[in-house]
Amino acid sequence: MVLIIPVLILWMQHIRSQVDGQQINQIPKFSLLQEGENFTTYCNSSSTLYSFQWYKQRPGGSPVFLMLLTKPGEVKKPNRLTARFGDTGKDSSLHITAAQSADAGTYFCAE
Numbered sequence: 001m002v003l004i005i006p007v008l009i010l011w012m013q014h015i016r017s018q019v020d021g022q023q024i025n026q027i028p029k030f031s032l033l034q035e036g037e038n039f040t041t042y043c044n045s046s047s048t049l050y051s052f053q054w055y056k057q058r059p060g061g062s063p064v065f066l067m068l069l070t071k072p073g074e075v076k077k078p079n080r081l082t083a084r085f086g087d088t089g090k091d092s093s094l095h096i097t098a099a100q101s102a103d104a105g106t107y108f109c110a111e
């Protein structure tokens with residue numbers, strides 16, 4: 001049996017960012033992972049940001065804070081997650097190593 005793990009990535013401040021005229025991009029937004037697969041996504045901004053935060057919301061749960069990145073180039077690796085603040089200060093990547101069913105959920109990035 002193949003376990004399918006749904007993962008959705010959202011930018012928390014999308015609406016405010018559109019008002020500011022700030023461009024944000026996330027690829028991919030929605031993904032179905034197989035157990036054991038790696039997954040990487042980015043939250044990109046057109047302007048330099050001072051920090052990146054990542055949150056995770058399990059299906060039916062509340063958003064839970066995962067980590068804060070405050071320096072370009074900074075990397076944090078809690079458990080099987082790796083988050084990196086890009087050297088330019090304009091993007092952050094989130095990497096899931098060997099996806100498990102517990103990884104299912106919605107991941108938010110925020111400034």
Ligand SMILES: *[C@@H]1O[C@H](CO)[C@@H](O)[C@H](O)[C@H]1NC(C)=O
Binds near residue numbers: 044
């Ligand atoms: C986001 O930033 C990363 C790292 O700079 C880059 O590789 C990727 O192509 C960018 N994606 C988008 C949608 O701009």
Ligand SMILES: *[C@@H]1O[C@H](CO)[C@@H](O)[C@H](O)[C@H]1NC(C)=O
Binds near residue numbers: 097
């Ligand atoms: C999955 O990610 C881990 C750690 O980031 C890496 O060591 C491993 O080679 C990756 N596996 C594949 C199939 O890309």
